[in-house]
Amino acid sequence: MVKNMLPVILLLGVYIASAQQQPGHTSSPTIRTALQKIYLTTDKVIYTPNEQLWFAAYLFENQSLVRDTADVLTLGLYDCVSGQMLALKKFPLHNRVATGNILLPDSLIAGNYNLVAYTNIVDTQHVPIGTGFKPLRIYAKTGEKAFTTLLKILDSLSTSDKIVVQHQIIPESYQVTFKNARARYQLAGERSKNLELDKYGNGMVYINPKDIKTANRSFSVTTIYNGDTVKNRIRIPGNIGVQANVSASFYPEGGFLAPGYPNRVFWEVTDKHTATSMRALLLEDNQVIDTIETSANGMSFFYVNAKPGRQYAVSLGLKTNSPKFLLPPVASHGIRFEIPDVVVNDSLTIELWSTEKRSLKLMVIDITGLPSVHSFDISSYKKLTVLLNDFARGLCKIFIADEQNNVVAGSYFFSHYNNRNQLHLETDKAAYKTRDSVALKVTIVDKDGNPINSVATISCALLSRIDFGMIKNIESDHDLGVVAHQERSFLKRRNILDSAMLLRHIIRMKNMEETDTLLIYGRHTGSFLKPVVQLQLARFGKREKKPMELVLFKESNFSILKTNEEGILTLSNDELLVKDGRKLFVKGMGKKNGDFYVQTEDSLLTAHSNIEVPVYNPVYREQAPDLQALLKTDREEKFSSTMETVIVRSKRDYGATTGIANPCGDYVCQYNILNCPNHTIPYKWPVIGQKYRSVSGEIIYQGCDYQNNMYLPPASLVYLPRNFLGMDSTLLKQEFPEYLSTLSWHPFKKLKKETENQLVFHTSDQKGVYLITVQGFAENGQPFYGEKTIRVED
Template sequence: MRYLSLAILLALLSLKANAQDDPLVDRLKAYGDAKQNANLFVHFDKNVYTNYETIWFTAYLIRKSKAPINQHKLISVALIRDADSTVVIEERFPMQNGLAFGSLVLPDSLLTGNYRLLAITDRLTNSSPEALFVQPITIKTNIDAPFKASMKLIEPGSNKVLLSVTSKDNRFLPKPTMVSYKYGNFTKTAKTDASGQLLLDLPKQENISDPNLHVKLKYEKDSSLISMALPPEKSRASVKFYPEGGNLVAGLPMNIAWEVKDQFQMPIALSALLFKNNQVIDTIETSSYGIGKFRLLADADADYTVKLAHSGLIDSIYHLPKALKKGVGLSIPEALAQDSLRIGLRTNDAKKLTIRIHNFKESFVYATFEMEQHFRTIKIPLNEVPKGLNTITITDSLDRPLAERMFFAHYDSSPKLSLSTNEPSYTQRQKVSLSLKLDSKIENALVSIACVQDSRLNGKNTNDIESYTFLNNELEQLPLNVNGQAYKDKAYLEQILLVKGWRRYTWQEFQEFRPESAAFKTDSLQVIGKVTKSKKELVAPVIVGVLNAQQMGLITTRSTGLFNLNTNELMAEAGRKMYLFVNEKNKLPYKIEVDDAFSNMNAKLRHQISYQSNILPSNLLNNSELVLQSNEKAIRLKEVTITAKKDNGFTFGRGLPGSNACGDYVCRYNILNCPNHVGDSDNTQPVPGRTYMTNGHSMLYTECKASVANNGNELFTPVKGIRLQKEFYLSDYKEPQEPAFFSTIYWNYATLLKGDKATDLSFYTSDITGKFRIVVQGLTDNDVIYAERFFEVKAKQKSDP
């Protein structure tokens, strides 16, 4: 092994002063600006919810794109059902300095199943959102299913599925159940027979993209969704080979990574035989992530092939790329670098080379040298290289790429934040004391904090701010990390960096890029209103009133009747409805139409986001799997049926028992808008002038101003407001008769942490027993931060106080 000469090593050590000498600096910046996307991350309190629960969130705009962070004024959050891409609910919230806080209440009528939360900000580039984030979630129910439904495959290898529907106590239902099902591009509607069964004979389809059979059942007024993955027909696997550095070069020993996926783009763990000119030379294999690595000294004219050993795949031969007769090999023993990067260079063609470390936005290290030896080891300091994914590109004198490799600079998996509780385990309704302490190197941090039942954090859907910022937001869809947090798993990351590249950035595309050809049109999502009179355009401006339960505002339209609804005019507390009306004596000839760009964009994106992650076989064979366990819910002594009626009038309330026109109610324990008694038949309307408990303290209730509305008047046009955050309700649960089955027992939008002292807070466990998880994530002065801690909640014994 020969090492780089002292002169060249010293040149490399001083590259931080010469990086600006890179002739491609300006083009890299222009290319990076053209391709860069904003990094929006949303911390939701959990990813498994049930009806009438509240979704709490904090949104962090970590990196700007075309617009500065402070130009992102609003964020929209929409709930989209996977089964049919229906936008179920959508709300928008103010954003300031890249931060947004809010909550959404899930309706009682929500069907169980898989959903996605779509978050976008109001800034657009070329008619697309600059910042977008998608969070998969699951909706379960706290009510036992009104009927039981299950599916099973009749026999292996067939596409015949037997569906069975019975009552809750396993009896035959007196009436047939309506069944709608979809498999691939085949859909059909049918009914169960007298025994509650239906045989689904599904046509076999080639190149099907979704392995799941989706079934919707409707019996009288009750509905349920179930699905199952059908075993696919044998198909060819997707096999790709990645010689380290980019090319296989004859006569140079090289590492070759390879990746195997099935027809649904899911990774496959298997073994295979490596052939040279039809002669077996090695046995190779992939990990559970579908990724493997082997070493090969290739001959120039040899044919190298791989044959997979897997009974579920069509027997196929896969060819490695042909070896170049001359070239450069690049190897990195450890792609997770800290303060320096060690690389190995091999060549069979001595020439002048250029080393460039960059991130396709900026150039950080730039040097040229003569590669006279066949092999060199070079150690490069990373003082000027930012933390995260970066690329080292080896080019010739004409800047043509010869080898390239991605690595992670300044990787550090050590904890930045420590969490400690006063006890390792607690009983029901016991006080928890939590202390948060930053690492001594960190001065400040702004974090959101959630403490939730661990089973409400499904590992398949879990996001964390470190893994998303440094990995998911930069690379294409990654295989699910079985150990939880991808960023902390070194072995996983080393495999990923062997086969994943900058899918949005390539050197070939960069060379063809011309800054003058990159045209960007920036805009923002807005809510626009238009007033017409007798179905005709106005010729003079009119006054439009904006009314909610708290205040009324006035807007003067343009002479054509157009008007903008800005943030201040649409501000309203969560749950408050908002209406527009024309402030003229004779309102009948006037009509207001609202063009809501946020709703239009959600409708446009709802079909696209389902393709942003791999489709997993769901195997939801029984609808009871979407019902909470008995220790997670209160026993329902009676059910309240809420009938939705067509409402063309002006009403703010949700129609819940005991609520007034503003949607406010008081539970039996004198708590205003108690989250534990939403829809309870014992609720009463609050009385103006009386004092009620809320958020742990008392408050004086003032008049509900929605009474000014005239119910049944069709002259008011509803419009979505900008929702102000509401505080998380903390309770000590001292009332023994009050059930407290909360899976989220603590939430805080934004807590400021100081590096010189610990931050202490407290909350109480609920009636749910089992494992709970505390998740803390957010921003430091120059980085992102994540930490978690677990504790157990045990059932209180009778002797306990």
């Protein structure tokens, strides 16, 4: 029986009914086997300018195709509105993991950004073969401002000739009204205009897409209240409404419209493969029977009670004369079935409907390709439960075959989600005082309850800095690689495997390639390159194309290097490796060394321009935060006074040197700590011979030689990560308040099965609810994720 069905299955896959295409519509991009994929996790999701972002990266790769292992990870912050990459920085990649930190620029404007990571292996088109993305939000609040702002496009009010942008003031305390708030808005290239706000700080702007004259479709708003100014901006989408290049596709569950039943149909609307929000009319023989709409990410589902001989279509834009997209024709007979819960542990439940009594077969194929066949009879309705004890974890296929072994329906589901490793988190108490000690105990056990070794990334951050609409976790990301390979972004859910939206993803897949579930959409050219950093000395605007001896200074060490016959020196990653915040410089040998300067070539820094960065939905349609939860958890989030002190004193004490480190990368924070990891905004330069506090105790600063030195660009260096200290012994003793939104960050911490894994950290002076997250991999190769909240009170 199995042998008869396999050829049919291999040829069929899952039947997908596509809508009629409009003229000029191009086909979907080809899905190819990917080579590398990066999963990114950060200490939180919401940041402010001049704040440290801590990250951990996991690299998954197809080792049979990638011969050379990547050893450098480049991380950058992508501005989705301007299309620019900010704060590029390199980090060492060892054993397929990397960790580090970047200081977010103080020039960031409120809005949504994308954290982008890529490896130092590129194809012949200079496209990195390994990439990772994570959406982030920036709050433009520095100091103790009373509010931040939110901009979003209202899908329900927008049409083809009208885009509606809503402005909201989000208070940072229990304040509700903003009676005297003022705002001005501006489209790129146009003059600013007043935006009328109500007493709650809300207002709306109506934009005609035809009035946008420039290619830069940014929309910015400046809001002022009680002397505080907050800027925010979004990108106006290319279209909302019916355009000639818009396409709609429909995916009935089971593969077709079964007659006599309400069929669940998933559908998506795209504009040049970009998700588009759309309202539409559902038609039966050109008569309106319902109104439907896609969500902001361009997809949704509806039910249609299919009748034999009828033609069903969708008219976009709520106008019967708009372009119509046909649904698949109604089958003369067939089986309709639904999988109520696609994420199962040891069993799979299926509901089936049939208009006649039939003897059918159910075939289930696990991720390894092994089939399981079950026969059953049905008269009108049947609910089946299939045991999956021997199934491999991952994405499985399911098919229904008739008496002649013809496949009549098919879909996908996940098996063994609840049969995973179990993570147990325990704290010594639920509520803590400020500057209190928190003891966290972490235990990882397998499905049988046996402790196992693992590596975990552990963080504890303020709950209001976690947007559950944007957060990802490694357990979901690991298993959903193939499912999301047609998406520009992953579903932004706290746990995608617990979401009913997963089924929407599975059914709407146009095709599925037999590939590793860890690896997703990418390019495969067969040959790869590893970009290097080259330097050459120049004098008076002319390169010195001859062998020369150079001295490379790295902190207190130096080495003698020599350029080749063309005057070019290639630097290895080890030679470029420095401590975070430090600099690397060279000196030319000879009397004229002071006349030279360095020219560098680093093609890896420009490789990001060849990456198609996902445009996440929140870039222009941002989900409103849970305001009640924000007010309940963090009544008045405060910020340490580092920046304000530096800005004020820089005008009178230290001039241009304040706010930046000295040429060697050294600085002193406002608490007299040398190269303080918690206060990364320099307060002043250290003085040779002066005594300063440091992480390891008191130290006498020895200075550095930076006269007549030629510095390599910081973006070309490879940085060792800083140690996250949080509320260490120094900060716990200080008289000044310290308001930290991240209390703990421990990437790749080893958890041993034979010992009690306990982590101790301290709360700061910031009160509120904090979220502890633990995620990583166990020695059996299975990922795990868990979370727990604690409260900091008076």
